[in-house]
Each structure stands twice: as C-alpha cells, then as structure tokens.
Amino acid sequence: MLHTVNKSPFEKDSLNTCFRLARPGSDVLLIEDAVYAALAGSCFEPAMSEALARYSVFVLKADLEARGIDSGDLISGVRAVDYSGFVDLAVKNDTVQSWL
Amino acid sequence: MGDGKKILFINRRGPYGTIYAQEALEVALVGAVFDQKISLAFIDDGVFLLRPGQSTVGLQMKQFTAAYRALGDFEIHRVYVERESLQVRGMKEENLMEIVTGPDGGTRNLVKVVSSVELMDVIHSQDVLLND
Numbered sequence: 001m002l003h004t005v006n007k008s009p010f011e012k013d014s015l016n017t018c019f020r021l022a023r024p025g026s027d028v029l030l031i032e033d034a035v036y037a038a039l040a041g042s043c044f045e046p047a048m049s050e051a052l053a054r055y056s057v058f059v060l061k062a063d064l065e066a067r068g069i070d071s072g073d074l075i076s077g078v079r080a081v082d083y084s085g086f087v088d089l090a091v092k093n094d095t096v097q098s099w100l
Numbered sequence: 101m102g103d104g105k106k107i108l109f110i111n112r113r114g115p116y117g118t119i120y121a122q123e124a125l126e127v128a129l130v131g132a133v134f135d136q137k138i139s140l141a142f143i144d145d146g147v148f149l150l151r152p153g154q155s156t157v158g159l160q161m162k163q164f165t166a167a168y169r170a171l172g173d174f175e176i177h178r179v180y181v182e183r184e185s186l187q188v189r190g191m192k193e194e195n196l197m198e199i200v201t202g203p204d205g206g207t208r209n210l211v212k213v214v215s216s217v218e219l220m221d222v223i224h225s226q227d228v229l230l231n232d
Contacts, residue, residue, distance in 0.1 A: 008114060008145050010189065033117035036148065041190025062158030066116050068151040083158075 002093035006032040006100060009044045014099040019047065022097075024054040027089055029081070031060045035067060038078045045075055052077040060086060104136040105227040111146035113232060115165050116156065120232035121149050122164045127230070129167075132174035139178045139226075140171070141219060146232075147185045150197040150211065165197070172201030172210055179210045182219050 003022045007014040015037050018028060028051070030037055037044050038059045051057060052075070059074070061082045071080060081089070090096055109128045113120050132138045142150060149165055156163040171179065179199055186193060199210040214222070223229065 006117070008117070010145055011113070033114055033145070036114065036145070036189070039190050043188045043190075045190070063116075066154055066156045066159045066161070066163075067114065067148060068153035068155075070153065 002027045002029060002089050002096045004029045004031055004096065004098045005034040005037075006098070008033040009037040009047075010042075016047070018097075018099045019051045019055075022055060026055050027058065027093060028055045029058045029060065029086065029089055030078075031063055031086075035059045035063045035069065038064075038074050039069065040073060040075045048075050048078070058085070058089065104134075106137045106225065107131055107139070107228045107230060108223060108226040109138070109140045110223075110229060110231045111140060111142050111149055112144040114145040114148035115154070116159060116161055121146065124230070124232040125164065125167060128176070129170075129174055132171075132176055138174075138176050139180065139222070140176065141180045141182070141222065143182045143185050143219070145185075145189075147181055147189060147191055147196075150181065151191065152195065152197050168197060168199055171199050176201075176210060178212060178222075180219055180222055181211060181213045182216060183213050184216050186213070 003018050003026055005015045005018050009015045057078050058081045061080045109124050111121050115121055128138050154163055193213045200207045201210050202208045
C-alpha cells in the first residue's frame with residue numbers, strides 16, 4: 001500500500017498516525033507540508049529514522065524545492081521523487097491511503 | 101506615523117501548504133501603507149517562511165515569500181523569529197532570509213532572532229495582535 005501524508009509533523013499528528021498504522025514494507029510518500037518531516041537535525045528525526053527501518057520513505061521534489069530544502073538537508077535514506085515517480089508509486093501499489 | 105497602532109502579525113504556518121501566511125503578508129503591507137506600526141513574528145512552522153532558496157517553479161505557484169524582502173521599504177518596524185522554533189526544526193539562525201532596510205546607505209537587517217521570553221515581551225507590548 002502507498003501512504004501519502006501532506007501535513008507538517010510539527011503541526012499535526014498525521015504522520016505519526018501513518019507510522020503507527022501502516023504495515024511494515026509499505027511505501028510512504030511525503031507531500032506538501034509533510035516534507036518538513038524529512039529535514040535532518042529536527043526533533044522529528046528520531047521518529048523518521050525509526051520509520052525508515054520499516055518503510056520506504058519518499059518525498060516529492062517540487063515540494064522540497066518550493067520550501068528551500070535541497071537533497072543535502074534530508075535525513076539519509078529518504079528518497080526524493082518527481083511527479084512521474086509519484087505516479088509510478090500509485091501504479092505499483094493496489095491502494096492509496098491519504099493521511100490528511 | 102504618530103498615532104498609528106502597534107500591530108503584530110503572528111505567522112505560525114509554513115508557505116504553500118495553506119494560504120494563511122500569504123494573506124497575512126498582504127494585510128501587513130496594507131497596514132504599513134496606512135501608517136500603522138507593523139511588526140511580524142515567525143513562530144512554530146512560520147519560521148519556514150524565511151527559509152532561503154525557495155523555488156516554486158515545480159509547484160506552479162507564486163513564490164510570495166520573496167515579497168518579505170520588500171518589508172523594509174514599507175517601514176515595517178521589526179521581524180521577530182523565535183529561536184526555540186528554529187531549534188526544534190533543525191534550522192540555523194544564520195540561514196534565514198535577510199530583510200534589509202535603510203535607504204540612507206546604512207543598511208540594517210530587520211530580522212531579529214529572539215527567545216520565547218523576549219517574544220513574550222514583544223507580544224504584550226502591542227495594541228493589536230493578528231494571527232494566521
């Protein structure tokens with residue numbers, strides 16, 4: 001299953017809920033304000049590092065660029081994808097769960 | 101600007117995910133035009149508004165945060181950034197957008213990083229508080 005999250009982890013609990021309920025092995029794609037969860041050095045990094053052991057975590061490139069985050073700012077293991085990568089993830093997985 | 105009110109705009113959300121910060125900026129500029137004593141505070145995810153290097157080409161949205169640079173020309177008093185909010189988000193004080201003012205040649209950065217305690221004083225010294 002593909003899980004998408006679009007809220008900042010500093011503002012809402014959506015990503016924590018996703019990490020609590022998504023089965024290990026799932027794909028997790030961070031879009032919009034959720035890309036802030038991938039910033040290295042934040043207080044959310046431990047939770048993200050733990051999640052990276054269970055999930056493949058992706059972030060949408062356009063949302064990173066809009067927010068002034070480049071690949072060097074990311075927690076290692078998080079992978080940036082473009083819009084066609086988003087489509088590939090949606091096609092590869094049977095269902096998509098959007099945590100809003 | 102003798103009888104203008106002291107108005108503080110409190111920004112607590114990042115750019116692009118919601119419209120709040122963009123709307124707050126527009127209202128702040130209008131307030132400045134009408135000779136009010138405008139300051140801005142960036143707290144919580146609001147500190148992400150001042151992150152440099154933003155490019156919205158991929159999102160096909162207006163990069164409205166570039167307009168923060170114009171605040172100096174509108175005689176905005178101060179731009180406060182809460183240090184604690186930066187730290188929690190892995191953001192560095194020296195890596196924030198600069199908002200320069202001073203047409204007399206002596207340029208000054210309006211952006212001031214302050215502690216929660218200092219920001220408390222700022223908030224309590226205002227006539228009006230507006231929140232995004």
